[in-house]
Amino acid sequence: PVPPEGSEANRQSYASTLVDQLRANDYRLEEGRVTLVMARMFGFCWGVDKAVEIVQDALAAFPNRQIWLVNQMIHNPAVNQDLISRGIKFIKGTYSDGQGFAAVSKDDVAIIPAFSSAVEEILELEKIGCEVIDTTCPWVLKPHLRTKRNIEAGFTTLIHATLGHDETRATCSLITHEKGKYLVVRDLDETQLVIDFIRGANTAEDLMKALGNAASPDFDPEKDLTQVALINQTTMLASESREIGKRVQDVMIERYGEDAIKEHFRDFDTICNATQDNQDAMLNLVDKENLDLMIVVGGFESSNTKNLARIAWKKVPTYHIEDSNDLSPDQVRHLPVDSYESVTSQDWLRSEGPLCVGFTAGASTPDTKLAEVIAKVTELAGESLSPTK
Numbered sequence: 212p213v214p215p216e217g218s219e220a221n222r223q224s225y226a227s228t229l230v231d232q233l234r235a236n237d238y239r240l241e242e243g244r245v246t247l248v249m250a251r252m253f254g255f256c257w258g259v260d261k262a263v264e265i266v267q268d269a270l271a272a273f274p275n276r277q278i279w280l281v282n283q284m285i286h287n288p289a290v291n292q293d294l295i296s297r298g299i300k301f302i303k304g305t306y307s308d309g310q311g312f313a314a315v316s317k318d319d320v321a322i323i324p325a326f327s328s329a330v331e332e333i334l335e336l337e338k339i340g341c342e343v344i345d346t347t348c349p350w351v352l353k354p355h356l357r358t359k360r361n362i363e364a365g366f367t368t369l370i371h372a373t374l375g376h377d378e379t380r381a382t383c384s385l386i387t388h389e390k391g392k393y394l395v396v397r398d399l400d401e402t403q404l405v406i407d408f409i410r411g412a413n414t415a416e417d418l419m420k421a422l423g424n425a426a427s428p429d430f431d432p433e434k435d436l437t438q439v440a441l442i443n444q445t446t447m448l449a450s451e452s453r454e455i456g457k458r459v460q461d462v463m464i465e466r467y468g469e470d471a472i473k474e475h476f477r478d479f480d481t482i483c484n485a486t487q488d489n490q491d492a493m494l495n496l497v498d499k500e501n502l503d504l505m506i507v508v509g510g511f512e513s514s515n516t517k518n519l520a521r522i523a524w525k526k527v528p529t530y531h532i533e534d535s536n537d538l539s540p541d542q543v544r545h546l547p548v549d550s551y552e553s554v555t556s557q558d559w560l561r562s563e564g565p566l567c568v569g570f571t572a573g574a575s576t577p578d579t580k581l582a583e584v585i586a587k588v589t590e591l592a593g594e595s596l597s598p599t600k
């Protein structure tokens with residue numbers, strides 16, 4: 212059930228006047244030697260916006276009941292901390308106190324995040340009998356529905372995704388629950404292992420040695436890779452997902468022939484519109500503007516933010532940071548592309564001469580956090596935003 216509407220003030224708490232002004236000013240500001248340029252699409256997507264709104268409505272509607280999130284609401288530390296400060300608790304994940312479902316009572320309210328939750332977790336909530344509010348994004352539900360049809364037709368699901376990401380955990384759990392099989396590939400290199408197996412260039416044992424931890428229980432490559440349906444986590448790099456689809460289709464044609472391809476391969480592009488729009492805007496920005504550096508703001512666990520940085524770094528020095536605290540005059544803490552650990556780099560900001568800095572933010576980054584970063588970069592460059600900005 213969807214709770215009654217909450218206050219507009221709550222809903223607006225992640226908006227920023229500075230970012231709104233940048234939007235109104237053709238996504239650009241000039242302050243002394245510094246030019247600040249924004250990607251034309253960035254930040255909170257429709258699904259996150261809606262989920263945040265529902266959570267805030269729940270806070271207003273159930274002031275005397277404990278509200279739980281099954282897991283991280285979205286991959287943004289500031290938003291999750293903000294929810295904790297408003298009394299929300301987390302059942303699982305980074306922000307949980309470790310008690311899990313044992314701490315939830317039937318008088319409580321539990322919220323399923325935008326990424327969705329594993330089937331076992333949803334069943335656990337049903338068993339407890341608490342009020343359940345589902346904020347699963349429709350873009351996440353779409354591949355779930357398609358996957359059920361593919362399983363009925365006997366297809367194994369090949370998922371282009373980050374293993375362990377909440378959305379992918381939910382998808383894998385659904386497939387197992389529906390008695391289907393899955394294999395997760397992170398990138399083109401891992402896909403090549405699958406292609407080599409289908410082509411007969413490596414053995415089932417080799418494949419399982421490399422990707423066994425990314426496969427469903429009892430996965431048998433000989434049997435389970437004869438009919439393959441490809442989907443992708445909604446926030447992957449769209450160009451990479453399409454290339455994976457093309458290469459897997461090619462090898463299936465090579466193996467089974469063009470006439471039989473429909474019986475052996477299905478492809479369903481499940482990148483969401485918001486991800487696609489933000490990636491297109493990122494590419495457009497680094498292609499068209501003569502940037503000295505690019506700042507990408509978003510949680511280090513955020514898949515869509517990482518992929519924005521992957522697009523930018525090929526063309527311009529790029530720093531994926533979580534918030535303005537990562538920036539100081541001499542150094543920046545950031546997550547390098549394709550890395551799991553943040554690092555600190557020196558001399559990231561030129562101290563003299565004209566400076567053109569690009570900005571974007573992941574789908575789980577509120578405008579308030581982006582605005583703090585823009586203001587800090589301007590200040591560290593020795594300029595200040597004029598009062599109207």
Ligand code: SF4
Pocket residue numbers: 256257258259325348349350351445446483484485486515574
């Ligand atoms: S990034 Fe896409 S799939 Fe994820 S919550 Fe936003 S709109 Fe939904």
